[in-house]
Amino acid sequence: MANNNLENNIIIEDNKSDNQSNEKLDAKEKDAKSNKKSLLNFFTPKFIITITTIIVAILIIFNLFFNNGTSSRTVVTSMLQDQKVISELSTLIVPCGGIYEEKNDKGKEILDIAYSGTVEYGLDFSQINISTDEENKKIIVKIPSIYIKEVYIDPSSISLIPEGKYNKTTEYLQKCKDDLSSKFTNNSDEMYNLAKSTAVETLSSFLDPIVKNIGDGYDLIVE
Amino acid sequence: MRSQLIIKKLLLAFLICICFVACKKNATTKEFSLLELQRMSKLSTLKCSFKNVLVHEDEHQINLGITAIPLPKEKYFCEYIAYANIGIDMKKINYNEATQTITIPKAEIIGEINYDLSSFNEKFYHKLIGSKQNVETITSHLKYSLDELKKTIESNDSIMNKAQNIAETQIEELINNVYTVAGRKSNFKYILE
Numbered sequence: 001m002a003n004n005n006l007e008n009n010i011i012i013e014d015n016k017s018d019n020q021s022n023e024k025l026d027a028k029e030k031d032a033k034s035n036k037k038s039l040l041n042f043f044t045p046k047f048i049i050t051i052t053t054i055i056v057a058i059l060i061i062f063n064l065f066f067n068n069g070t071s072s073r074t075v076v077t078s079m080l081q082d083q084k085v086i087s088e089l090s091t092l093i094v095p096c097g098g099i100y101e102e103k104n105d106k107g108k109e110i111l112d113i114a115y116s117g118t119v120e121y122g123l124d125f126s127q128i129n130i131s132t133d134e135e136n137k138k139i140i141v142k143i144p145s146i147y148i149k150e151v152y153i154d155p156s157s158i159s160l161i162p163e164g165k166y167n168k169t170t171e172y173l174q175k176c177k178d179d180l181s182s183k184f185t186n187n188s189d190e191m192y193n194l195a196k197s198t199a200v201e202t203l204s205s206f207l208d209p210i211v212k213n214i215g216d217g218y219d220l221i222v223e
Numbered sequence: 224m225r226s227q228l229i230i231k232k233l234l235l236a237f238l239i240c241i242c243f244v245a246c247k248k249n250a251t252t253k254e255f256s257l258l259e260l261q262r263m264s265k266l267s268t269l270k271c272s273f274k275n276v277l278v279h280e281d282e283h284q285i286n287l288g289i290t291a292i293p294l295p296k297e298k299y300f301c302e303y304i305a306y307a308n309i310g311i312d313m314k315k316i317n318y319n320e321a322t323q324t325i326t327i328p329k330a331e332i333i334g335e336i337n338y339d340l341s342s343f344n345e346k347f348y349h350k351l352i353g354s355k356q357n358v359e360t361i362t363s364h365l366k367y368s369l370d371e372l373k374k375t376i377e378s379n380d381s382i383m384n385k386a387q388n389i390a391e392t393q394i395e396e397l398i399n400n401v402y403t404v405a406g407r408k409s410n411f412k413y414i415l416e
Binding site: 047051054059071072073074075076077078079080081082083084085086087088089090091092093094095096097116118120122125126128130131132139141149150152154155156158159160163164165166167168169170172173174177194198201202205206207209210211213214216218 | 231234235258259260261262263264265266267268269270271272273274275276277278279280281282285304305308310313314316318320323333334335337338340343345347356357358359360361362363364365366367368369371372375382385389393397398400401402404405407
């Protein structure tokens with residue numbers, strides 16, 4: 001009887017443990033199933049579509065605003081329009097840069113343009129005057145006035161703050177050209193003197209052997 | 224549910240950050256140039272004016288990785304007058320006392336090819352939202368057209384020879400004037416290089 005009770009107890013306990021393990025298994029299965037369900041609930045079709053749409057929209061916007069054109073083509077056609085005979089001796093080219101500043105009525109800066117370019121000095125070669133001082137055996141070469149021949153703004157050097165309007169490019173280039181011209185017109189004695197001294201040296205070195213070839217003891221003076 | 228929502232938001236934020244990083248481009252350049260005065264002795268004898276027509280097209284497309292969506296072309300037209308001074312370098316004139324010859328050097332472009340701002344006629348077409356065209360890009364196209372014109376002029380023998388011939392005439396006139404005031408006659412021979 002006692003053995004039967006024990007056996008019964010064991011059976012009951014076995015059944016209990018079986019039940020417990022079954023319950024555990026069921027719980028695990030339930031957990032696994034619930035996890036699957038929660039993942040499926042997480043990555044819903046609506047969520048995936050939303051994510052994809054946002055990514056595509058960002059890519060489109062960035063490509064529109066920040067991506068460079070994938071292909072460019074530039075064609076230049078030049079036609080000779082006019083040829084004019086001139087006689088100008090260039091003696092000095094001054095490379096320079098500057099910043100053009102524009103302010104409003106209240107004195108606040110509204111536009112800044114950085115640029116670089118060159119200013120070219122020269123003289124009218126056809127106006128060189130040649131005379132002689134027979135008494136002193138001198139040939140005198142007088143050079144005409146030096147002037148600014150060309151003011152050139154390098155178009156590729158332009159940079160603006162704030163970013164300028166593309167359809168006002170010529171306006172900006174003109175402002176830079178006027179700015180550079182004013183700097184050299186008003187304050188360029190040093191450059192003028194250097195251009196003049198170069199002209200004197202050029203004509204002296206070129207004409208000196210020519211004058212010596214004349215003979216008769218002539219000397220050259222260039223002024 | 225609340226935790227799921229938080230995780231979703233974090234995941235979305237992370238993916239957006241990835242997109243920003245993927246689209247970001249880094250490029251830095253540094254330049255230095257020393258500008259020096261250029262003393263010279265160049266005689267310009269011919270001024271040539273050119274009518275330049277510049278056409279620039281940009282073809283954009285949206286890259287989506289495996290494919291691309293083409294967008295309408297952006298166009299820029301510009302018509303303007305450019306001019307070049309052509310002549311010789313007087314330092315390269317060769318005087319031979321023994322043979323009494325003066326050799327005139329080959330002609331070259333003096334200074335930069337300049338442009339007449341008052342002659343500019345510009346047109347823009349199909350400007351897109353977020354277009355890449357700005358002042359800097361347009362001026363770079365202009366610089367390119369000037370550089371191409373310079374190459375064209377330098378390869379044009381007709382123009383260069385004409386400038387050289389005119390230079391010979393002007394140099395000969397100067398020398399003749401020197402001899403004339405001294406009461407002499409010049410017997411130099413002029414040779415074109």
